[in-house]
Amino acid sequence: MAKRTRARTATDRRQYAVEDEWTKADLAVLKELRRADALLPDDAPRALLSVRLSVLTDDTTSPARQELDLRKLALDRGSRVVGVASDLNVSATKVPPWKRKQLGDWLNNRAPEFDEVLFWKLDRFVRRLSDLSTMIDWCLKYGKNLVSKNDSIDLTTTAGKIMVTIVGGIAEIEAANTSTRVASLWEYTKTQSEWLVGKPAYGYETAVDEDGNVVLAHNQNAYKALHWCRMAAMRKREASARRMVKVLVRSGLCGPGLTASTLLRRLRNPALMGYRVEEDKDGGVRRSKLILGKDGKPIRVAEPVFTEDEFSSLQEVLDRRGKNQPARQIGGATQFLGVLTCHDCGTNTTVQKTTTKGRAYTYLRCSGCKAGGLGAPNPLEIYAQLVEDVLKVLGDEPVMVREYRQGAEARKEQKRLEESVSYYMTGLEPGGRFTKTRFTKEQAETTLDGLIKQLEAMDPDATVDRWVAVHNGKTFRARWEDGGMEAMSADLLRVGVKCKITRTKVKGVRAPHIHMKLMIPKDVRDRLIIKEDDFAKAF
Numbered sequence: 299m300a301k302r303t304r305a306r307t308a309t310d311r312r313q314y315a316v317e318d319e320w321t322k323a324d325l326a327v328l329k330e331l332r333r334a335d336a337l338l339p340d341d342a343p344r345a346l347l348s349v350r351l352s353v354l355t356d357d358t359t360s361p362a363r364q365e366l367d368l369r370k371l372a373l374d375r376g377s378r379v380v381g382v383a384s385d386l387n388v389s390a391t392k393v394p395p396w397k398r399k400q401l402g403d404w405l406n407n408r409a410p411e412f413d414e415v416l417f418w419k420l421d422r423f424v425r426r427l428s429d430l431s432t433m434i435d436w437c438l439k440y441g442k443n444l445v446s447k448n449d450s451i452d453l454t455t456t457a458g459k460i461m462v463t464i465v466g467g468i469a470e471i472e473a474a475n476t477s478t479r480v481a482s483l484w485e486y487t488k489t490q491s492e493w494l495v496g497k498p499a500y501g502y503e504t505a506v507d508e509d510g511n512v513v514l515a516h517n518q519n520a521y522k523a524l525h526w527c528r529m530a531a532m533r534k535r536e537a538s539a540r541r542m543v544k545v546l547v548r549s550g551l552c553g554p555g556l557t558a559s560t561l562l563r564r565l566r567n568p569a570l571m572g573y574r575v576e577e578d579k580d581g582g583v584r585r586s587k588l589i590l591g592k593d594g595k596p597i598r599v600a601e602p603v604f605t606e607d608e609f610s611s612l613q614e615v616l617d618r619r620g621k622n623q624p625a626r627q628i629g630g631a632t633q634f635l636g637v638l639t640c641h642d643c644g645t646n647t648t649v650q651k652t653t654t655k656g657r658a659y660t661y662l663r664c665s666g667c668k669a670g671g672l673g674a675p676n677p678l679e680i681y682a683q684l685v686e687d688v689l690k691v692l693g694d695e696p697v698m699v700r701e702y703r704q705g706a707e708a709r710k711e712q713k714r715l716e717e718s719v720s721y722y723m724t725g726l727e728p729g730g731r732f733t734k735t736r737f738t739k740e741q742a743e744t745t746l747d748g749l750i751k752q753l754e755a756m757d758p759d760a761t762v763d764r765w766v767a768v769h770n771g772k773t774f775r776a777r778w779e780d781g782g783m784e785a786m787s788a789d790l791l792r793v794g795v796k797c798k799i800t801r802t803k804v805k806g807v808r809a810p811h812i813h814m815k816l817m818i819p820k821d822v823r824d825r826l827i828i829k830e831d832d833f834a835k836a837f
Contacts, residue, residue: 319362331369338378345377345445346412348401349384350422361386364418371416371447380412390425395433396833405436406832409702410763414443420451436832441704441763499569499586500524501603514600523551524603527565531615566616571609572602631660633681633783634797637790640664640671641800641815649677662799672801672810680812681783684797687816688786692795693775698767698827708760715753722746767827774826793825 320328347368349361365382372379383401385393396405404412415437417423423446424430434453437444443453498504498514501524505515523546530537530545537545539558546552546561567586569575573596575586588596604612631649638647643666650663650670662677663670674680722742725732732742778786796817801810819825 319360321362324362324366327366328369331366331373334373335369335379338376343375343377343413344380344411345372345375346404346415347372347379347382348395348415348417348423349382349386350388350390350398350401350417351386352389364422367418367447368416371445375445377414377416381408390421390423390429394426394429394833395424396436407829409440409442410765412442414445416445416447418446419448420446432833439832440702441706499567499575500564501570502600516601516603519551521603524565524570526551527561528604528608528612531565531612536615536619562616565612568596568609570603571596571606572598572600574599632662633677634684634787634790637787637795638662638680638684638797638799640667641798642671643667647674647799672803674799674801674812675809680799680814683814684816685783685786687797687814688790688795689775689778691816691818692822692826693773693778695774695823695826696769697772697774697777699770700765700827700829701768703760703764703766705760705762705764708756712753712756712761715749715756719746719749719753722749789826793822794819795822 345368347365349364349368351361351364361384365384369379381404383398383404385398385400388398396402415423420430423444424433433444436442437453444451501517501520502514503517504512507513527542527546530542539562543552543556543558543561547554547556552561563585567575568588569586574589576589577586590596631651632647635648636646639645640647643664645664645666647662647664650661650673652659652661659675660677661670661673661675662680663673722732722745724730726739726742726746727733732738774789778789798815798817800813800815802813804811
C-alpha cells in the first residue's frame with residue numbers, strides 16, 4: 299500500500315498557538331479592559347493572572363478567553379492586573395505551579411509584585427491536593443490570595459479555605475480518572491501493530507497513508523545518520539561515539555545538542571528493527587526492550603531501519619567497546635564542571651582517564667581544541683589551586699540569605715499616623731476644637747509634633763512588600779568547609795565564577811605549564827545572596 303510521508307504537525311495535534319486564537323474582537327475587548335485597568339487607584343490590589351492549558355480541544359476554554367475572563371474578574375474586584383503567567387501545553391498533573399516556566403518565575407522571584415493570583419478554574423491551576431496544599435501554605439506565608447472565577451475560592455475566609463480543599467479533591471479525582479484512562483490506552487496500544495499514540499523512536503516519523511491511517515515511516519535524515527554510524531562503527535579502525543557526533547552535527551543530519559550518550563542510546567534501541575518497544579525500568583541505565591505479542595514474537599509496527607543481522611552485529615561492536623570504558627563515577631569524574639574552562643576554545647575542561655600498560659592516568663582536557671588540547675596530568679592540584687584562589691577572594695564574604703518582608707503592617711501604621719496628623723492639624727486651624735484654650739492648643743501641638751516625627755522616621759521601603767538580604771552568621775569559608783568542594787562548586791556555578799586554564803608547552807617536559815585566571819563577575823555580592831527554595835520539600 300502506498301504511503302504519503304507527510305509528518306503530522308503540532309496543528310494536527312491541536313496544540314495551542316497564540317496567533318491563531320486571538321481574534322480582532324478579542325483584541326478590541328482586551329484594549330478596553332486595559333484602558334479601564336489604567337483608571338484604577340494607585341493603591342488597588344495587584345492581580346497576577348494564571349493561564350494554563352495542556353492541549354486545545356473543542357471542549358476546553360482557550361487561553362485568550364481565559365485571560366479576558368480573568369481581566370474582567372480583576373476589574374470587578376477592583377484589582378489592577380500586573381502580569382499574565384501563560385503556561386501553554388503544560389499538564390497540571392505533571393507540572394506543579396512553581397515549576398512552570400512563567401508562573402514559577404513569578405512565585406519564586408517576583409512575589410513582591412502581586413497580591414493575589416487569579417485563575418479561571420481550580421483544575422486550570424492545580425490537579426493534585428498535595429500541590430494545592432503547598433500553594434495554600436505559600437500564600438499564607440507571603441500574604442497572598444488565590445481567587446478562582448468559576449469556584450468559590452478565597453483564602454481570606456475560613457469557608458474559602460475549606461472550599462478550596464474540597465474542590466481540589468474533586469480535581470484530583472478527575473485527574474486520577476484521566477490517568478487511568480490514559481494508562482489503559484497505553485496498555486492497549488502496546489499490543490497493536492498499528493501506530494495509535496506516542497512519540498516515534500529516533501529514525502521514524504508519523505505519516506498518513508492513502509486510507510487516512512497514521513503509520514510510521516522512515517525519517518530520511520535520521521535514516522542516513524544511523525546507517526552512517528553503523529558503517530563507522532564496523533570499520534577496521536572504528537570511530538568513537540564522540541567522533542560520530544562531531545561528523546553528524548557538522549553535516550547537519552543532527553542538531554548541535556546531540557551528545558555521545560544520546561547517540562549510543564539511539565543505536566542500541568531495538569525499535570530500529572521496526573518493532574514496538576517500551577522502557578526497561580529494571581536496569582539503572584536508560585534502555586528500551588521489545589514488547590512480545592500473544593504469539594511470543596516481537597510486534598512489528600514499521601519497516602526496519604536495520605535488519606536483525608545488521609542490528610545484532612552493531613550491538614556486538616558496541617558491547618565490545620563498552621567493556622573498555624571505565625565505570626561511571628557517582629557525581630561524575632570531573633570536579634568543578636562548568637567552572638574550569640579552556641582559555642583557547644572556551645569549552646569546559648573534563649577529566650579523561652586512560653590506561654597504559656595496566657597503569658591508569660587522568661588528564662584535564664577540553665572538547666574544542668584538537669585532541670583535547672595539551673592534557674593537564676594533575677587535576678587534583680588544579681582543584682586545590684582553584685580552592686585556594688577562591689577562598690582568598692570570596693572566603694570572607696558573609697553568607698546572605700534572601701528573606702521576604704511584607705509591608706502590610708507598616709502601611710497600616712503609616713495610614714494611622716497620616717490620619718492622626720490630619721485630625722490634629724484640622725483641630726488647630728482657627729476656630730478648631732483645640733484652639734479654644736491655651737492648654738488644649740499646647741497639648742495638641744505637642745502631640746502633632748510627636749506624630750510628625752514618627753511619620754518622618756518611618757522607612758519608606760518598609761511599607762512595600764520586598765526581598766531583603768539577611769546575614770545568617772556564617773562566612774562562605776565556613777560554608778564551604780562544611781559542604782566541601784561540592785558546595786563550593788555549586789555556589790561558583792550559581793554565581794557565574796569561571797576559571798580559565800591556559801596550557802603552554804614546555805620544551806623537554808611532557809606536562810604543559812598551567813596558568814589559571816579566576817574570572818569574578820562585578821556584581822558577585824548580589825549573586826552570592828542565597829535564594830532559599832520555598833518548594834524544595836514539595837513533591
